[in-house]
Amino acid sequence: MNFLQSKWMTVALFAVLGAGAVAPLLVTDTRLPQWIEVVLGGLMSGVLYSLVALGLVLIFKASGVFNFAQGAMVLFAALSLVRIMEKVPFPVALVLTIAIMVAVAWLIERLVLRPLVNQEGIVLFMATLGIAYFLDGLGQTVWGSDIYTLDIGMPKEPKILLENVFEGGILVGMEDVIAAVIAAVLVGVLALFFQKTPTGRALRAVADDHQAAQSIGIPLNRIWVIVWTVSGIVALVAGIIWGSKLGVQFSLQLVALKALPVVILGGFTSVPGAIIGGLIIGLGEKLSEVYLGPLLGGGIENWFAYVLALVFLLFRPEGLFGEKHIDRV
Amino acid sequence: MIYRETGQYKTTYEADQQLLPILQDRLFMLIVLFVAFFVVPLTASEYLFRAILVPFLILTLAAIGLNILVGFCGQVSLGTGGFMAVGAYAAYNLVIRVPDLNLLVVFLLAGLAATVVGILFGLPSLRIKGFYLAVATLAAQFFLDWAFARIGWFTNYAPSGSVTAPALTIFGYTFQSPVEKYLLVLGIVVVFTLVARNLTRGAIGRSWMAMRDMDVAAEVIGIRPLYAKVTAFAVSSFFVGLAGALWAFVYLGAWEPLAFDVNRSFQLLFMVIIGGLGSILGSFLGAAFIVILPLVLNQLPGWLGIDMSTALISHIEFMIFGALIVFFLIVEPHGLARLWAIGKEKLRLWPFPH
Numbered sequence: 001m002n003f004l005q006s007k008w009m010t011v012a013l014f015a016v017l018g019a020g021a022v023a024p025l026l027v028t029d030t031r032l033p034q035w036i037e038v039v040l041g042g043l044m045s046g047v048l049y050s051l052v053a054l055g056l057v058l059i060f061k062a063s064g065v066f067n068f069a070q071g072a073m074v075l076f077a078a079l080s081l082v083r084i085m086e087k088v089p090f091p092v093a094l095v096l097t098i099a100i101m102v103a104v105a106w107l108i109e110r111l112v113l114r115p116l117v118n119q120e121g122i123v124l125f126m127a128t129l130g131i132a133y134f135l136d137g138l139g140q141t142v143w144g145s146d147i148y149t150l151d152i153g154m155p156k157e158p159k160i161l162l163e164n165v166f167e168g169g170i171l172v173g174m175e176d177v178i179a180a181v182i183a184a185v186l187v188g189v190l191a192l193f194f195q196k197t198p199t200g201r202a203l204r205a206v207a208d209d210h211q212a213a214q215s216i217g218i219p220l221n222r223i224w225v226i227v228w229t230v231s232g233i234v235a236l237v238a239g240i241i242w243g244s245k246l247g248v249q250f251s252l253q254l255v256a257l258k259a260l261p262v263v264i265l266g267g268f269t270s271v272p273g274a275i276i277g278g279l280i281i282g283l284g285e286k287l288s289e290v291y292l293g294p295l296l297g298g299g300i301e302n303w304f305a306y307v308l309a310l311v312f313l314l315f316r317p318e319g320l321f322g323e324k325h326i327d328r329v
Numbered sequence: 330m331i332y333r334e335t336g337q338y339k340t341t342y343e344a345d346q347q348l349l350p351i352l353q354d355r356l357f358m359l360i361v362l363f364v365a366f367f368v369v370p371l372t373a374s375e376y377l378f379r380a381i382l383v384p385f386l387i388l389t390l391a392a393i394g395l396n397i398l399v400g401f402c403g404q405v406s407l408g409t410g411g412f413m414a415v416g417a418y419a420a421y422n423l424v425i426r427v428p429d430l431n432l433l434v435v436f437l438l439a440g441l442a443a444t445v446v447g448i449l450f451g452l453p454s455l456r457i458k459g460f461y462l463a464v465a466t467l468a469a470q471f472f473l474d475w476a477f478a479r480i481g482w483f484t485n486y487a488p489s490g491s492v493t494a495p496a497l498t499i500f501g502y503t504f505q506s507p508v509e510k511y512l513l514v515l516g517i518v519v520v521f522t523l524v525a526r527n528l529t530r531g532a533i534g535r536s537w538m539a540m541r542d543m544d545v546a547a548e549v550i551g552i553r554p555l556y557a558k559v560t561a562f563a564v565s566s567f568f569v570g571l572a573g574a575l576w577a578f579v580y581l582g583a584w585e586p587l588a589f590d591v592n593r594s595f596q597l598l599f600m601v602i603i604g605g606l607g608s609i610l611g612s613f614l615g616a617a618f619i620v621i622l623p624l625v626l627n628q629l630p631g632w633l634g635i636d637m638s639t640a641l642i643s644h645i646e647f648m649i650f651g652a653l654i655v656f657f658l659i660v661e662p663h664g665l666a667r668l669w670a671i672g673k674e675k676l677r678l679w680p681f682p683h
Contacts, residue, residue: 066460115659122405125460126602127658129595134651140644257591260464303475306468313457313465 017280021287038290039283044176046282047183048245051238052259053266053274054187055231060268061207062227063113065124069132071253073232076139077101078239078248101232102225104135109225128286136253145250150243179241186237187275190230203227207269261309267319276320281305332676348526365515370508378507385620386514387575392600392612393525394568399598400607401529402561403541404454408466410593411473412566413573414586415443418483420574424495425485432499436517436574443570444563451562455555470591477586491585494578500505510579517575521568526609528564536560538607599650603657605666614665622649 023040051071059067080100084093112127194200205213206223214220242252258281265276289301312319332353337343349355373382395409419442423435430438450469454462469509477483477490484492497504502548504513528534539547548554577584596619604615625668628648630637 112655112659118344119658122403122459123407123658123662125463127655129598130651130654130658132651133595133647133654137644137647137649137651141641141648147638257467260467264461264464280612300475303468303471306464306471310453310465310468313453313461 007301015098017284021283038286040176042283042286043279044173044180044282045286046254046279047176047180048238048242048278049242049262049281050275050278051183051234053262053278054190054271055234055238056259056263057233057266057268057271057274058190058227058234060263062203063206063224064210065113065128066120066121066177066268067134067231068125068128069257070235070259071257072132072135072139072229073101073104073235074239074242075248075250075252076104076135077232078150078243078252079143079234080147081236081240082150082243082248083143085150097236098233101236102229105228105232106225108228113224114221132253132313136250140250147247147249149247150240158163174208175245179245182237182241186234187271190234190271193230199226258305261305263319264309265312265319267321270319270321273319273321281308332673332679334677346452349521350385362519366512370512375507378511380624381620382511383507383514383580384557384576385616387572387580388597388600388620389616390518390521390575391569391572391597391614392604392616393522393609394572395597396601396604396607396609396612397525397529397568398561398565399601400605400611401534401541402450402537402558402565404558404561405459405463405630406565407463407580407591407594407598408450408469408473409569409597410589410591411470412443412569413576413590413593414473414477415446415566416440416570416573417577417584417589418477418492419443419570420578421494422483422485422491423585431580432497436571436578439574440567443566443573445567447548447566448559451559451566454558454562467591470594474586474590477589489585491583493583494581497578501652502579503623504579514575514579517571522572522609525568529609533557533560541607554626584683599654602654603664605664608666610669611664611666614669618665619650622646 012103052074055070055073055242056067059070074145077097077100081093081097084096088096091304108131112131113124116124116127192200194204202213202218202223203226205216205218206220206227210220239248239252244257246252246255259278262277262281264277265280266273266275284302285304288304292300334351337350337352339350344350351357391409391413395406398404398406398550413649416439420435420439423430423438424432446469450466453465457465497510499513504510529537536547536552537560539550539552540554540557540561541631544554547557573589577588581588600615600619601612602615603618604613605611623646626642626649627639630642657664
């Protein structure tokens with residue numbers, strides 16, 4: 001067995017990443033509380049990347065489609081919710097938005113995926129690029145393109161923790177904590193759904209082998225609608241959390257592009273990989289911005305994730321937890 | 330009835346292998362070139378040159394470059410905008426730092442600079458493909474964006490990051506008016522279209538297509554994947570870099586890194602898909618389509634007497650682009666170029682059905 005594929009490689013990669021994260025403490029005169037704040041901030045934005053990446057992984061596992069439109073779905077869902085909330089209370093708006101996402105999933109399956117069945121992955125990828133553009137345009141045509149504030153009653157004030165341990169304590173945003181909790185609950189629910197329900201089992205069967213699943217009578221088309229719906233709902237959750245943090249605006253979509261390096265890092269086919277990949281990217285981004293940024297002139301956040309993914313691709317194309325098999329020449 | 334090849338016998342290998350084997354095609358091409366070089370400069374308005382023809386020609390060159398990579402070699406790239414930026418900034422720095430250099434040489438060297446960067450970011454393609462590669466090229470895009478915005482040396486420490494191209498003087502002649510600029514770009518595009526056409530139908534182009542169609546089989550029949558992929562990245566980046574330099578110097582005049590952001594990459598990819606993957610003609614058609622469509626959409630509400638805000642129009646433009654991409658991928662994966670070929674085939678048989 002090649003060293004690059006071995007378990008030790010994973011350990012080594014984690015060791016390198018860990019060393020990179022701790023390095024600022026040793027090299028510069030960084031204060032520990034400040035470092036912890038940066039780490040927490042990084043982990044929180046990592047949770048959001050994880051949520052978008054989760055939607056990507058779900059679709060990729062079940063239909064082999066690399067869904068570039070996940071970011072557009074986040075924006076579309078958040079926009080829909082925010083505009084519907086202007087008319088009706090939050091729970092009703094939530095239900096309506098979910099209904100919209102189901103309709104979107106159904107339309108995508110009908111109009112895009114079904115005619116393109118059996119095409120190469122790259123063709124489907126480019127088709128999702130088209131979907132992304134279409135959803136962006138549609139969302140802004142129907143719902144308008146201003147910046148909307150999404151307020152679902154999350155506490156805004158940061159809390160100061162561990163005041164007796166460190167001087168000045170550590171500043172933690174409460175909405176970040178709630179976001180993390182919501183994300184954890186969502187992952188838990190999804191895990192239960194996939195493991196315990198008949199539909200979840202059918203989804204996993206399709207993910208393993210399309211043809212075998214079809215031959216035992218699992219309706220592929222319906223499964224695809226379900227899986228696009230599920231990732232539409234995941235997109236909605238990501239949109240809610242992100243929207244209440246940054247406001248619902250077009251730039252949400254660009255931030256969601258960061259989910260691409262996340263899935264490369266974590267592996268295309270692994271749900272835990274998406275979560276951990278997101279956390280690593282969020283953490284690395286914030287740490288490098290704060291501690292490396294001054295050396296390189298700032299703005300590292302924009303490309304750090306991609307370059308990290310590029311390095312990973314060179315050494316370990318299947319990602320941290322992905323399936324070992326990967327097409328390459 | 331006019332478009333017949335009956336009676337055109339090929340008696341030499343040269344005749345058989347020439348670029349356009351059918352007489353009518355050659356005549357048609359001559360007419361097109363005549364119109365492009367002589368009729369258009371005399372008749373077209375200044376607005377037409379500035380808003381449509383010059384951007385169309387330059388983006389065509391970039392689309393040809395991208396088509397070599399995506400359409401002929403099957404490697405998807407989302408970093409085209411970044412490579413265009415490399416060409417633009419390389420040309421800018423050459424002009425500033427080596428003032429006596431001929432501008433044509435500057436353009437070629439800018440293309441070569443993009444080639445080097447393209448090979449560098451293309452190296453992962455030896456290990457990965459498909460959307461993994463797409464993400465790798467996206468990394469190139471964002472990294473290059475950042476580099477040109479933040480590293481002062483590239484912009485000669487311009488405070489706002491925006492730089493201005495010098496006058497277009499070649500062999501003592503200054504290209505100033507839109508017509509002159511058009512003719513300059515047209516000349517370059519014609520030459521490099523010929524280069525691309527010949528490259529893609531030669532041995533190297535065949536090795537690219539073999540890699541695209543089935544890499545393992547290509548390797549088995551003796552095509553070196555390393556060589557085929559790296560040359561595809563190199564040639565593609567050269568075209569894209571050259572186009573970037575022209576875009577900056579001839580079309581924009583003054584620019585900042587935002588001119589070459591990720592949206593430019595998507596725009597070029599759309600041109601290639603809509604025009605036709607793996608077709609030089611398709612690059613022309615796709616570029617024309619994507620340059621003209623927004624202009625038409627902007628005018629359309631006015632013609633129809635509907636009042637629409639520009640923001641709304643740009644959103645609808647997004648929707649139409651997205652829908653068109655999906656439409657072309659489903660209905661006609663070979664794009665507008667294929668429609669053209671079908672039309673020609675029909676014309677050959679016309680007026681008889683068989």
